[in-house]
Amino acid sequence: MTAISLKDIRKSYGSLEVISSIDLDIERGEFVVFVGPSGCGKSTLLRMIAGLEGINSGDLMIGDVRANDVPPSQRGIAMVFQSYALYPHMDVHDNLAFSLKIAHVDKAEIDRRVRLAAEMLQLEPYLKRRPRQLSGGQRQRVAIGRAIVREAEVFLFDEPLSNLDAALRVATRIEIARLKERLPDTTMIYVTHDQIEAMTLADRIVVLNGGRIEQVGRPVELYDSPRNVFVAGFIGSPAMNFLPVDLVFEGDVARIERSGKPLALVRFAAGGRTGCERGTLGIRPEHMRIGTAEQALISGPVDLVEHLGEVTIAYLRLSDDISVTVKFERTRDLKKGEVLHLTADPADLHAFDQSGLALARPGGVEASA
Template sequence: MADLRLKDIAKAYGEVEVLSNINLDIKKGELIVFVGPSGCGKSTLLRMIAGLERITGGDLHIDGMRVNDMPPAQRGIAMVFQSYALYPHMTVRENMAFALKLAGKSKQETEQAVNKAADMLQLGPYLDRLPKALSGGQRQRVAIGRSIVRDPKVYLFDEPLSNLDAALRVATRIEIAQLKESMPDSTMIYVTHDQVEAMTLASRIVVLAGGGISQVGTPLELYQKPHNEFVAQFIGSPAMNLLPGEIVETGETTLVRLSDGGQARAAIPTREADKGMQVNLGVRPEDVIVTEGDEFLYRGKVEITEALGELTVLYFEKKGEAPPFLGKLPGVHAQLRGSPVKLRAEPENLHLFHEGTSLLYR
């Protein structure tokens, strides 16, 4: 139950710098999710907090104490690994008791802590089994139980659901959410590449890209007001469409004329001087509306439709080098395949980016 401060944290392997200038304040009781494309260093950052990787620059404070040079066991952290990392030769009970045994806790105390954690995670019937006799979800629960038993200041999760199948992943995700709710004071850091996990679990999301932090914010902040094109396209699925254009009207709202003929009014204030600025208009596939009118932001032929029942994903014909424009309409629209469609969107659902950065954050 502690707060963390990351100040100018950096990691380099010899000459190669993988992370730099990481500044982050994590408050007690928060569940912070690190997301980012593979290779962005999110796991490395977590392992640096855990003490499994050396910090090559900056300071890491847990509860106001600098812990850069402190061994992992003394940092007051517990970690749940993607591969569970249970000790295969120990029973569930021994797995959970191992840390306390090493710490020289009394038998009674250990027993109590193990039983309490087992109750919380409904592991009671399995306490005397070996890990190999458990299913994937049960193993991950044991791994979580092992960290609860230690009563750490900070919980670290390294892609804990990635090895589970889809149904179990959802169930375990909800369990983790409930666990967090039952321990409101505990601080958790959670690494994932799955944005659904990030959106549903996080109190704040940290998007990592290119060796640094791209944006920090609540899930909806990131969705509604992405700081830059990377975050805009990374959060939300399918990714946000970006259309190049030019600002033609400024003021409370902004009118953009798009390069391939359309135009759109975005509810984003701009200054007089912005007129003529080259921008990218961002529109999420789920925000488009089919229109018959003259005002449209995109016009094209539907090449492929993916009918998912509750909604239909439209893939428009590619124009040039850019990835195809995508739309997502509620209901079934299989008949749209092959036909030309015009799309518009509500002004408040549009985003404007200049040189990669949102005009909201100038």
């Protein structure tokens, strides 16, 4: 069952269009994450669903109801703000109970729901404290608790972890994942710019850029089969390496040439196109391995090495002034200036045409030259 449906949603401030024609269906109980760089419109879109921003055109359906003009409090939606937005003059109990008090819910029911939420989030010892007497993580939990007591069908999270330190962020992320398990029927929409949060929490990720949806899909799907250069570069850390190449279309098959030299192993689907055009070859840093000079896709001197213990990251400066990042498992002894010959499994390569769209791979990978 569809919980929320966006149909050709648009938003502009004067002549500046910040959200352009968004279509998206979100199923009941789904955990959807909006990711994208700063200013891509992800928070605006979330606030439009919440009712805090107006919608210029299109339909926002919540359940079967067109909710464009329904006041925020009547949309059956609860929101966790980036700043938590806890009422500073109320203690934790009153913060949790406030929405119910406004809705004239009777006192016994308020107490029951507040206790339940406090128990779920281990907030019982702090019910009489003011927000300023709580730590960042506790404040975050109160903010989530405020959503829980409302028993809303949809939870919206606006970058809820961005104000926490690294360790607490991981702990709270796990708590949110557990919360989702305990509330399987609650639909959650989560905005973040942190792709680790997106990859770990989401059932589906919506990648936004410049007010448009670039791709919607399961986390692994986005990682394995990015639809275009933007998604390919945005998902994955360190980011995918891009090399300028020539694409030679031969009807069914597209070959790839780099500096006039064909990359023999690699084939993509040409989709009936013929001719030649400039394109991009994408290789993830973790998919490269050291090979011989003859096999090498890329050869270049090491410019910088980062030892993280778990992995070693090397930055290569190629002759044509392009930088390439390589990620090796565990510690690897690399020296600045040392020339590496790198190769990759053809199945792990991505090719994008001149307009930045990915070329399909099925049937395009050959086992050997």
